Amino acid sequence: MGRRADNNGTEYKPRVPAPWTTAGRLGMLKSGLSQFWAVLSRGNIVNMWQRIFALYLAALAANAATEAHFLNRTVTVNGTEYRYVVSVPGDWTAAKTWPIVLFLHGSEERGDDGVAQSKAGLANAVRNHAGHFPAIVVMPQCRLKVSWEAPAMEAQIMAALDASAKEFNGDPQRTYLTGFSMGGYGTWLIGARHPTRFAALVVVCGGIQWPAPHKIRREEPYMAVADKVAGIPVWIFHGS
Helix, strand or coil, X not given: CCCCEECXXXXXXXXXXXCCCHHHHHHHHHHHHHHHHHHHHCHHHCCHHHHHHHHHHHHHHHHHHHCCEEEEEEEEECCEEEEEEEEECCCCCCCCCEEEEEEXXXXXXXXCCCCHXXXXXXXXXXXXXXXXXXCEEEEECCCCCXXXXXXXXXXXXXXXXXXXXXXXXXXXXXXXEEEECHHHHHHHHHHHHCCCCCCEEEEECCCCCCCCHHHCCCCCCHHHHHHHHCCCCEEEECCC
C-alpha cells in the first residue's frame, strides 16, 4: 500500500495511538463529564450559561467517541495503484475483531480520484448515522468505462478488502458485501465468484444481466449465479 492519509490529507500511522482510538475518545468523554459534574456540584454559584456550556462540552466529547473516520488508502495490483477509502468507527480498538463491509458504488462515482465513492450511498449513511454502523466499511472505486465485473476491478476489490481486514482487524466470519445500481450488479457477480468469503449480500437496485441488447449474453446466467450464492443470506432491494 502507498502513503496513508485521511480525507484531509493527514498521514495516518496505524501503530501509533491516534486521538480517535478508544483510549483517546474515552479520555475526552471523561474530561467533558468531569467538567460537567464539577459545574453541577457548585450549585447556585454557577449561572445557567456556564452549566449549558459544560453540558455542551460533554456532548461534544460523547459525539467524538462515535464519529466515523474516513481514511484514504491505496493498493497496488499488477503494477497499477488504486485509491480507496476506509471508514473506521470512532471507538475502534485492536483489542477485538470488527465486522467489515465491502461497498460497491454505482456508475456515477467511477473514476480515479479515490473520493467520489465515499460521498454516495452507504458512505453517506455512515457519515450521517455513524452510531448505526459499528463496522469497518471498505469503499473501492471502479475506473471509468468499465464495471465491477472486469477482472482488474475484481482484483483491486479483493486486494482492498484484504488490506483493510488486516489493518483494522476485520472479522472473516462477519465480512459482508453490498452495492447499489452498478454496484448491485457487482454484488451479485463478486459474491458468486467468492461465495465462501462473504457472510451475507445486500443488493440494492442490481441485477445479473444488464438490460441492454448489446450486453445480453447468449448463455442463461441466472441459474449459474443462483447456484453459487445459494448458501449465502441475501437481502434484495429494488424500486420504491
